[in-house]
Amino acid sequence: GDSVTQMEGPVTLSEEAFLTINCTYTATGYPSLFWYVQYPGEGLQLLLKATKADDKGSNKGFEATYRKETTSFHLEKGSVQVSDSAVYFCALSDRDNAGKSTFGDGTTLTVKP
Amino acid sequence: GAVVSQHPSRVICKSGTSVKIECRSLDFQATTMFWYRQFPKQSLMLMATSNEGSKATYEQGVEKDKFLINHASLTLSTLTVTSAHPEDSSFYICSAREFGGLYGYTFGSGTRLTVV
Numbered sequence: 001g002d003s004v005t006q007m008e009g010p011v012t013l014s015e016e017a018f019l020t021i022n023c024t025y026t027a028t029g030y031p032s033l034f035w036y037v038q039y040p041g042e043g044l045q046l047l048l049k050a051t052k053a054d055d056k057g058s059n060k061g062f063e064a065t066y067r068k069e070t071t072s073f074h075l076e077k078g079s080v081q082v083s084d085s086a087v088y089f090c091a092l093s094d095r096d097n098a099g100k101s102t103f104g105d106g107t108t109l110t111v112k113p
Numbered sequence: 114g115a116v117v118s119q120h121p122s123r124v125i126c127k128s129g130t131s132v133k134i135e136c137r138s139l140d141f142q143a144t145t146m147f148w149y150r151q152f153p154k155q156s157l158m159l160m161a162t163s164n165e166g167s168k169a170t171y172e173q174g175v176e177k178d179k180f181l182i183n184h185a186s187l188t189l190s191t192l193t194v195t196s197a198h199p200e201d202s203s204f205y206i207c208s209a210r211e212f213g214g215l216y217g218y219t220f221g222s223g224t225r226l227t228v229v
Binding site for chain 2: 042045100101103106108
C-alpha cells in the first residue's frame with residue numbers, strides 16, 4: 001500500500017536558519033504530493049502541492065520538488081521565522097486509491113528567536 | 114478556492130451520549146468526503162470515505178456502528194460518534210474532494226472532541 005516516511009522530529013532552529021524536512025513515499029499509482037501545516041490547536045492547512053514529476057510547489061517561502069526518481073518531496077525554506085513553528089505533514093493522494101490521502105507522521109518545528 | 118467548513122470546532126460531552134460533527138463544502142460540490150482522526154502528537158488516520166447517496170466505506174478496525182457517517186447531499190457529510198467514551202476523545206478532521214479537482218486536498222479546521 002501507499003506510505004509516506006518523514007524525517008523524525010522535533011526540529012529546533014534559530015530564526016533565519018535554513019530548513020529541510022525530508023519526505024519519501026511509496027505508491028502504487030501516480031500520486032499527487034502535498035505538504036500541510038498544523039498550528040497548535042488548529043486544523044490542517046495546505047502549504048503546497050505538486051501533481052507530477054519535476055513539479056515544484058511553493059508558498060510563503062517554502063518549496064518542495066516532486067522527484068520521481070528518488071520518490072522524494074523534501075520541504076525547504078531558506079530563512080525560517082518564529083511564526084513558522086508548527087507541525088508539518090507530508091502526504092500523498094493517489095487517484096488509483098480512490099483519492100485517499102496518506103500522511104507521514106508529522107515533524108514538529110520550533111524556531112527560536 | 115475550495116473551502117470546507119467543519120462544525121463544531123470543540124465539543125465536550127458526557128460518556129454515553131452521542132455527538133454529531135458536520136462537514137460542509139461551501140463553494141463546491143463534493144461527491145466524496147473523508148473523515149480522519151488524529152491522536153495527540155500523532156499523524157492523521159483515515160477512518161472512512163463518505164460517498165454521497167451511498168454507504169460510507171470504513172477502514173479496517175473502525176467500528177461502523179460507533180462512527181455513523183451520513184452524506185445526504187453534495188455539500189454535507191456528518192460524523193456521529195455514538196455512545197461516546199473517553200477513549201473516543203480525539204481530533205477529528207474531514208476533507209472534501211472537489212469534483213474535477215485534485216483528490217481530497219481541502220480540509221476542514223477540525224473538531225476537538227472531549228468525552229468526560
